[in-house]
Amino acid sequence: MNLPKFLLGxxxxxxxxxxxxxxxxxxxxxxxxxxxIEWFEDFQGEDQExxxxxxxxxxxxxxxxxxxxxxxxQSE
Numbered sequence: 001m002n003l004p005k006f007l008l009g010x011x012x013x014x015x016x017x018x019x020x021x022x023x024x025x026x027x028x029x030x031x032x033x034x035x036x037i038e039w040f041e042d043f044q045g046e047d048q049e050x051x052x053x054x055x056x057x058x059x060x061x062x063x064x065x066x067x068x069x070x071x072x073x074q075s076e
Contacts (some may be wrong), residue, residue, distance in 0.1 A: 008038040020062040026051060030062050 003024040009019030009029065027040040037059075043051050 006062060008066070008069060018066065020066055022062060023057060026052070026056070026058075030059065032063060032066055035059065 003023045003050040005024050007023065009021050011017065011019070015033075016026065016033060017028055020032060021027075021029050025041065026043070027039045029040075030036070037055075041047075
């Protein structure tokens with residue numbers, strides 16, 4: 001199966017949350033309401049440094065994905 005890079009997540013237990021799931025490495029879920037990130041990977045040493053360099057870009061990409069999806073829903 002070919003997964004999209006980002007998915008929207010919804011959970012009625014967290015009604016105020018806006019979850020975006022990043023399915024590529026490094027895999028994570030971000031709550032766009034408070035920018036809290038849950039990583040699915042364990043990072044150590046060099047990986048940690050590389051991750052820190054990528055985080056800002058990944059958050060921007062996740063936010064852009066969400067904005068694009070919301071525009072599509074509103075135009076339907």
